[in-house]
Amino acid sequence: xxxxxxxxxxxxxxxxxxxxxxxxxxxxxxxxxxxxxxxxxxxxxxxxxxxxxxxxxxxxxxxxxxxxxxxxxxxxxxxxxxxxxxxxxxxxxxxxxxxxxxxxxxxxxxxxxxxxxxxxxxxxxxxxxxxxxxxxxxxxxxxxxxxxxxxxxxxxxxxxxxxxxxxxxxxxxxxxxxxxxxxxxxx
Numbered sequence: 001x002x003x004x005x006x007x008x009x010x011x012x013x014x015x016x017x018x019x020x021x022x023x024x025x026x027x028x029x030x031x032x033x034x035x036x037x038x039x040x041x042x043x044x045x046x047x048x049x050x051x052x053x054x055x056x057x058x059x060x061x062x063x064x065x066x067x068x069x070x071x072x073x074x075x076x077x078x079x080x081x082x083x084x085x086x087x088x089x090x091x092x093x094x095x096x097x098x099x100x101x102x103x104x105x106x107x108x109x110x111x112x113x114x115x116x117x118x119x120x121x122x123x124x125x126x127x128x129x130x131x132x133x134x135x136x137x138x139x140x141x142x143x144x145x146x147x148x149x150x151x152x153x154x155x156x157x158x159x160x161x162x163x164x165x166x167x168x169x170x171x172x173x174x175x176x177x178x179x180x181x182x183x184x185x186x187x
Contacts, residue, residue, distance in 0.1 A: 027100040038095030140186040
């Protein structure tokens with residue numbers, strides 16, 4: 001069974017499906033934050049490329065926002081277009097550091113492994129932001145913004161807009177309602 005990469009045109013132009021053949025999938029190590037560049041250049045050379053990304057909630061400008069991030073930073077997967085398509089030019093492609101190797105042999109990923117990655121990617125990217133939020137009842141947090149900045153507490157409830165946090169204020173346990181963007185998970 002050959003996986004069908006679920007790579008949208010905005011992520012890796014021109015590649016939507018595998019050619020349906022049983023050629024191996026290779027692992028490409030890219031330069032720092034150059035996955036997209038490597039992907040585009042490999043596609044231009046005729047390779048079938050899979051660049052998995054998944055939805056993460058990140059703090060940006062004081063707010064928590066959903067963004068697509070590389071699932072495996074600095075790694076993408078490629079498959080030659082045909083048995084006669086050499087993988088030699090890959091390592092000199094703009095954005096690529098090298099093909100991952102075990103000794104002299106290029107690392108190969110089993111199709112069922114890629115299929116599992118694709119299924120996880122699809123589930124994660126279709127999930128609501130609330131479902132992937134790190135804020136859940138029982139989680140320790142630190143207030144990152146506002147008059148209570150620096151204080152820590154324990155989440156007792158979560159809604160779409162607000163998080164209810166149990167905090168020690170003036171020697172008493174107090175429930176405080178805060179915005180998601182004001183909080184960060186305490187480590």
